Amino acid sequence: MKRDSDLNLPPGLEGLADLALDLRWTVRQTTDRIWEMLDAEAWEKTKNPYLILQNVSRARLEAAAADENLTKEIASWQETRCRILERPLAAIKDDLSSVAYFSMEFGLSEALPIYSGGLGMLAGDYLKTASDMGIPITGIGLLYQQGYFRQILSQDGSQLEAFPYNDPETLPIVPARDRDGSRLRVRIVLPGRSLILRVWQANVCRVNLYLLDSNDPMNRPWDRAITANLYSPGQERRLIQEIVLGIGGWNILERLGAEPEVCHLNEGHAAFVVLARAYSFMKRTGCSARAAVWATRAGNIFTTHTPVEAGFDRFDRALVEKYAHFYARLLDISLDDLMKLGRAADGEGQDKETFNMAQLALSGCSHANGVSRLHGRVSRRIFRLRYPRWPEVEVPLGHVTNGVHIPTWDSPHAQRLWSQACPGGCGPEGIDYQTRGIAQKSDHELWCFRAEARADLVGYVRRRHLRQEVERGAGEEEMKRARHVLNPNFLTIGFARRATAYKRTDLLLFHPDRLASILKNSKYPVQLVMAAKAHPSDEEGKKMVQKMAGFASRPDVSDRAVFLSDYDIDLAQHLQPGVDVWINTPRRPNEACGTSGMKVLANGGLNISNLDGWWDEAYDPEVGWCLGDRQEHGEPGRDGEEAEMLYRLLEEKVVPLFYQRDENGIAGGWMAMVRASMTRL
DSSP states (O other): OOOGGGOOOOTTOTTHHHHHTBTTTOSSSTTHHHHHHHOHHHHHHHOOHHHHHHHSOHHHHHHHHTOHHHHHHHHHHHHHHHHHHHSOOOOSOTTOOOEEEEESOBOOOTTSOBOOSHHHHHHHHHHHHHHHHTOOEEEEEEOOSSBSOEEEEOTTSOEEEEOOOOOGGGSSOEEOBOTTSSBOEEEEEETTEEEEEEEEEEEETTEEEEEEEOOOTTSOHHHHTTTSBTTOSSHHHHHHHHHIIIIIHHHHHHHTTOOOSEEEEESGGGTTHHHHHHHHHHHHHOOOHHHHHHHHGGGEEEEOOOSSGGGSOEEEHHHHHHHHHHHHHHTTOOHHHHHHHTSOTTTTGGGTTEEEHHHHHHHHOSEEEESSHHHHHHHHHHTGGGSTTSOGGGSSOEEOOOOOOHHHHSOHHHHHHHHHHSTTOOOTTHHHHHHHHHHTSOHHHHHHHHHHHHHHHHHHHHHHHHHHHHHTTOOHHHHHHHHHOSOTTSEEEEEEEEOOGGGTTTGGGSSHHHHHHHHTOSSSOEEEEEEEEOOTTOHHHHHHHHHHHHHHTOTTTTTTEEEOSSOOHHHHHHHHHHOSEEEEOOOTTOOSOOOHHHHHHTTTOEEEEESOTTHHHHOOTTTEEEESOSOOOOSTTHHHHHHHHHHHHIIIIIHHHHTOOOTTSOOHHHHHHHHHHHHHO
């Protein structure tokens, strides 16, 4: 397979290689047109610009080079990219020159499938935003040979899992280079052997992301598979993955001569970096391990996304002794001392022989935060045993509510609208100018903007649904329905989640016939687009998926309801901009944040959600609707009551408001909420 040095692009297209390898720009924007012109089929199926460049014919490249409009567009994008690269980095603080960001997954692009859900989406948006703002961040993660599973539906709607191989040669990454120009590899110690880790580099404009890969021919066969899957199911392999991320990741920084002032841990998976950093400090200063941990913890930050104590990774003493005892000896501490770093002050009661990665992170980090105001409160409750004599409200764990990288998630229609609201570009106060501009948009302008976005979604759903039906072996009648499913003029509801119990993915289907009657209302027609993936070992979640797919295949609603399989970045980038209403139904307080609704509101959609995660602090009756009463109802019996609330809300408020039109056919009340949502939130 050709690498960037072998592409031999014709004059006028030389900048395409840089553009294809820059994950900041491989988002659904005007650059899409470039890749579609080169190979529309490959772009539709892979969303991988680098793969397209490697495989496109010479004749097609020559034809593209002869297209003056295309070459001007490429030159414009290249100029924009170069201008951004040449900007000085942000001066955050005089003494802060770099940050290292460690995460088990990164959701940057469909072309680099090393993510599973919200944690990875946040990490990807974090790097893109850091690049836009000029914050000096280096990302550290793992390159998975198979990554997370891809979902397939059987004839009866059951979830099947596929684990396709990710060929690094076709991904938008390049081999990382050591300071002497040689191929960068690092080693970590495992029992009786060294593990060699290849290092790959991904570019997010001004931010570099380094990915560790154990699939090196010099490793044993079992060791080569350590980075095969995201969140490997076995405890032993999971522990090694986390050692690779934390200790191997720190080794990369040392080899490159990087000296980050701050190490940011995106969840506890990367907590071993606090030991590696402490050891590095010990070597430089000759101090004790205890002093080194305390000295370096001032520059370590821990962000937790976990709303329940059982969600943190734990490993038993025997596994820790087998794989981490070597690092304890380097630090000149006993195994008992190491185990103490991985538990609360009182030893977590009966759990004294268990090593908790979140507790290790807290031992080595001076700052910790949840990802929403409510989640910060939940996290203080979870970790209160670590501070046995402290009032819970004073447990030193705050919150920073998650956000999203708007240029990744706004549709071309929304992008134009926001740009018009701030013509000529915006400075640091740009968001204020933009929201003022949106506030001044007429109902007609906003209505047309939303109609275009909805029509785009309908077209996308038809194409994806048809492909899905063909893959399932559907008959001609089913494929005919797929070609004409949905109506671009109907109120469109979106619902897409990870299928798991606490998210109550099937709450909307609590009474299927009631939902069907809402969809089939002849006066106020409604349509529904759904997606959900369950973890391969979550049988309850798989039943939810089957229930959703089964509902969408009912003959009485099959023209109004669609279940799209394999929820991924590409689907999210079409679904969230196109829906009128986004529904979220977690069981409070189990949604740490949840950012999908933020992506919806940036595109003029409205939210209906339980008062959990970010919506608990963002909700206002003028910008959306809420479920629940801000109380924590853990019992499943509450689900029926909240399903009834949801149905009544749709029947009595949401749907009638959308169809309450003026003489020009515009829903003024709906547009008022859209305007308020976009400007306030």
